[in-house]
Amino acid sequence: MNSFIVFEISASALGAQGQRMNVIASNMANAHSTRTQEGGPYRRKDVVFSSVVLDSCPGEFKGVKVVDIATDNTPFKMVYDPGHPDADKDGHVAMPNINIIEEMVNMMMASRAYEASVSTFNMSKAMFMKTLELGRL
Amino acid sequence: MSDGFRILEDLIRLTNMRHGVIASNIANVDTPNYKAREVKFGQIFEGMELKATNPKHLKNSYQDLSGEIVTKTTQEGVDKNNVNLDTEVAKMTENAMLYQAGISMLSIKIRMFKNALRR
16 A cells, blocks of 8 residues: 555545535526526536546545536526516526525535545644654654 | 564554545545445454463464455435544544554654663
């Protein structure tokens, strides 16, 4: 077992959770965007995680990777707002399918997982520093 | 020379392996279908007896400590993932302390031999 695997595992988790945080931030920022380049209101995005065997890792130690950024196809929220420029003839506006509360919960989970990986990283570092002290008595 | 080195070597090797397994559990806390794993230690104290120069003495036969990686079967969440972040962080702290204790004991053992050689 390569001793530095734990650092790679923690780093993969930090990267993946960071990317999840970016996607959540983008969802929150676009909670009221009714126009996008693809046309229509903004659709909620979500990351898809998968456990991966890292290049230098044997099978038992798995890192994590974002394999896809999926689009949430649940229907748009219809809001009655006749004054809105994107309102249809009945006065309804299609708003992005984003629930701010749900995004907040996701954000807290991402942040907690990120913190856990940071503490894993620090713990690994402390263990290695202790091992290095073996040489100097 | 002495079984102490072998015991400590095994302890350090296995706690290091367990640290890797816990790190991968923590990394995959939100991965769907991921199953948490843990390192089960073999029987370290099995047959750990003293040297026998007399039939009445106890025997000393340290066998290499083995570690086995097993998949946990705790309750799964809706995403078929059974990693419990709090448990893993607690186990990681405990494991790191065990590792550091192993390193400290090894360090003391080396110092003992050094002292013996100096006199």
